[in-house]
Amino acid sequence: MAAPRANAIQIVRPPDNVKTDLPEKPKKDATQRLCRNVLIYGTCRFEQSCPYYHPPPGTDPLTAPSTAPVASPTKTSLSAHATPFASPETKGPSLSTISGLGAEHLAAPVFVPKTAMSDTSSSPAPLPSTTPVSTEWANAAPFSPPSDGMPSMQQHQQHPPLPQHQQHQHQHGIGYDEGLGFEPQSGMEGSMFMPPAQRRLPEYHMYTGPLPHLAPGRQPMHSFFIPDDTRRMIHSRQEATFANPGISQGLPAEVHVYHSLVPLGNPATMNNVSRMFHHPGPVYRATSTVDGNVYCLRRLEGYKLSNENAFAAVETWRQIRHANIVGLREAFTTKAFNDNSMVMVYDFHPESTTIAEEWLNPDAIAHRRQAGVPIPERIVWSYVIQIANALKAVHTAGLAVRCLDANKILITGKNRVRINGVGILDVLSFDKKTPMGLYQQEDLLNFGQLVMSLCADFFQPGHAQSVAQGLEYIGRAYSLDLKNLVGYLLGKPTALKTIDEVLRLAGPRILNELDALQAYNDTLESELGAEVENGRVARMLIKLGFINERPEFEMDPQWSESGDRYVLKLFRDYVFHQVSPDGKPVVDLSHVLTVLNKLDAGARSREKIMLVSRDSQSCLVVEYRDIYKCIESAYNELRNAGKAMRR
Numbered sequence: 001m002a003a004p005r006a007n008a009i010q011i012v013r014p015p016d017n018v019k020t021d022l023p024e025k026p027k028k029d030a031t032q033r034l035c036r037n038v039l040i041y042g043t044c045r046f047e048q049s050c051p052y053y054h055p056p057p058g059t060d061p062l063t064a065p066s067t068a069p070v071a072s073p074t075k076t077s078l079s080a081h082a083t084p085f086a087s088p089e090t091k092g093p094s095l096s097t098i099s100g101l102g103a104e105h106l107a108a109p110v111f112v113p114k115t116a117m118s119d120t121s122s123s124p125a126p127l128p129s130t131t132p133v134s135t136e137w138a139n140a141a142p143f144s145p146p147s148d149g150m151p152s153m154q155q156h157q158q159h160p161p162l163p164q165h166q167q168h169q170h171q172h173g174i175g176y177d178e179g180l181g182f183e184p185q186s187g188m189e190g191s192m193f194m195p196p197a198q199r200r201l202p203e204y205h206m207y208t209g210p211l212p213h214l215a216p217g218r219q220p221m222h223s224f225f226i227p228d229d230t231r232r233m234i235h236s237r238q239e240a241t242f243a244n245p246g247i248s249q250g251l252p253a254e255v256h257v258y259h260s261l262v263p264l265g266n267p268a269t270m271n272n273v274s275r276m277f278h279h280p281g282p283v284y285r286a287t288s289t290v291d292g293n294v295y296c297l298r299r300l301e302g303y304k305l306s307n308e309n310a311f312a313a314v315e316t317w318r319q320i321r322h323a324n325i326v327g328l329r330e331a332f333t334t335k336a337f338n339d340n341s342m343v344m345v346y347d348f349h350p351e352s353t354t355i356a357e358e359w360l361n362p363d364a365i366a367h368r369r370q371a372g373v374p375i376p377e378r379i380v381w382s383y384v385i386q387i388a389n390a391l392k393a394v395h396t397a398g399l400a401v402r403c404l405d406a407n408k409i410l411i412t413g414k415n416r417v418r419i420n421g422v423g424i425l426d427v428l429s430f431d432k433k434t435p436m437g438l439y440q441q442e443d444l445l446n447f448g449q450l451v452m453s454l455c456a457d458f459f460q461p462g463h464a465q466s467v468a469q470g471l472e473y474i475g476r477a478y479s480l481d482l483k484n485l486v487g488y489l490l491g492k493p494t495a496l497k498t499i500d501e502v503l504r505l506a507g508p509r510i511l512n513e514l515d516a517l518q519a520y521n522d523t524l525e526s527e528l529g530a531e532v533e534n535g536r537v538a539r540m541l542i543k544l545g546f547i548n549e550r551p552e553f554e555m556d557p558q559w560s561e562s563g564d565r566y567v568l569k570l571f572r573d574y575v576f577h578q579v580s581p582d583g584k585p586v587v588d589l590s591h592v593l594t595v596l597n598k599l600d601a602g603a604r605s606r607e608k609i610m611l612v613s614r615d616s617q618s619c620l621v622v623e624y625r626d627i628y629k630c631i632e633s634a635y636n637e638l639r640n641a642g643k644a645m646r647r
């Protein structure tokens with residue numbers, strides 16, 4: 001058994017120039033105050049000589065009646081006395097009211113737990129959730145009653161210096177990697193542990209994993225971050241949006257309000273005459289000087305405006321915003337390419353391809369034939385429903401797509417399709433005489449041919465025999481529903497043939513699509529949830545970064561090392577600089593994320609952690625809410641000073 005240490009550990013408060021306005025509360029008589037050893041370790045080995053109150057064996061000091069002489073942690077905690085904490089409510093403007101692009105964005109809405117935390121302020125003695133202690137704690141030197149009159153830190157009873165690694169192992173106790181269970185170490189007495197209910201993670205700790213049905217067998221660590229495939233997809237889209245492959249030679253520096261043109265699609269065929277538009281129709285990515293966004297410019301070479309009214313349809317198309325249509329933004333004529341060109345500006349969908357490139361290229365067809373597997377029906381129905389949805393919106397707006405073709409359906413995401421090139425033929429082949437109903441019938445026919453060519457790759461549009469063979473093949477390889485739908489679309493145009501009827505035929509398949517979309521939505525929301533938490537942690541880290549190690553503030557080189565900021569320095573060590581028993585750095589991401597997340601959610605958290613000075617000569621037992629206040633106070637100080645300078 002370790003003897004009590006001769007050099008009693010002094011709890012040292014660093015120099016603090018900030019004077020508190022809080023009135024000091026009268027100290028209770030030592031015999032009326034709960035022994036810290038009991039509070040933290042469960043027992044006091046020096047009960048005979050210790051001047052503090054020791055509850056009778058078997059009594060839980062923290063659940064003792066309020067009349068019992070139990071010292072509430074509220075009264076002995078760092079925050080209770082002489083702490084110059086500035087509450088965000090009382091000092092400086094409310095963080096959430098600040099707007100702009102400055103550091104004020106760090107002020108995420110403060111999370112206020114709705115559950116048990118709400119009444120902790122009035123409860124007599126909430127339970128600290130610092131968890132297990134080791135046998136080393138049991139052998140620790142007892143605290144000594146404070147001998148001088150330091151106002152705040154003295155309220156913490158003294159404990160032996162606790163190496164950071166012990167804090168890591170025993171205060172924090174468990175990491176996410178290790179699961180939430182807790183196994184007492186052998187040789188530790190049961191009485192040394194909090195009852196199980198008190199050891200669980202607090203309810204305000206927000207780092208929840210994904211929904212169980214969304215991540216069976218997923219590694220816990222991965223649930224902290226966005227999954228690899230989603231991350232890769234987002235990165236490659238960002239790269240496709242902003243990377244400059246350096247192939248812009250020969251292109252004008254600016255076209256209307258667009259600059260930084262980069263050709264899209266296959267460079268070998270981009271200057272070919274478009275099969276759909278009968279003009280060479282290269283496509284470019286370009287950045288707008290107006291809003292800084294990236295757009296897709298389709299240039300139609302050799303266009304001569306013959307009728308001013310030709311552009312009238314563009315205005316109607318501009319109004320259509322639909323999930324399955326590539327949005328048309330504007331159209332203009334230009335000589336910037338040293339010719340007469342018309343440019344149609346569309347929303348840019350990075351990394352997109354077309355149905356033709358994806359499914360109808362010779363390699364894909366050969367592969368399917370070799371494998372004897374057609375395109376899965378689920379995918380065909382998904383395309384059918386999305387395109388039908390787009391057609392419904394277009395026809396309802398009194399327009400027609402007029403270019404429904406596998407080359408003009410963009411695949412912009414997982415099974416996500418959008419009709420591309422809308423409005424071009426309205427301008428190029430401006431013709432007021434043909435009724436729109438005829439074009440709409442043409443849309444339905446094109447739709448049928450598109451579905452047929454996906455299901456039966458030998459299909460040749462316009463050949464009656466090919467249609468019959470195709471339908472017969474669909475009848476064998478796919479469901480009767482699909483065959484009926486294609487048959488309907490390829491049937492003779494009549495007034496009764498409408499997109500509404502197509503939707504009716506698709507009927508229950510629409511529900512499947514809805515189901516799949518909602519499941520995908522759930523997945524994305526769950527991933528977003530983890531990122532929200534990461535965002536909060538990032539804000540907390542940025543705030544700490546503003547404060548920790550600041551060379552000077554208001555002519556005070558000691559600012560970041562004194563007062564509240566000293567607590568933050570120790571807290572930073574607690575988060576990042578823990579070491580294992582053999583002195584090796586503990587690089588435990590789950591510890592960092594958990595602690596920072598608790599801190600961000602900790603405006604009212606009574607959970608305690610122990611911070612130890614670098615020389616291990618002093619320690620502080622602080623609640624998360626105190627550290628939270630320290631950060632808010634110091635950060636507001638910096639922010640207000642920064643604002644005053646800007647004025």
Ligand SMILES: Nc1ncnc2c1ncn2[C@@H]1O[C@H](COP(=O)(O)OP(=O)(O)OP(=O)(O)O)[C@@H](O)[C@H]1O
Nearest residue numbers: 264265274275276283296346347348349352353407
């Ligand atoms: N709005 C857009 N956003 C992003 N990329 C696009 C967009 N529109 C087209 N693209 C890219 O440009 C490529 C070429 O598209 P385009 O419509 O010109 O196809 P195409 O096969 O050349 O058609 P066609 O010769 O029949 O006119 C597409 O594969 C796609 O990668």
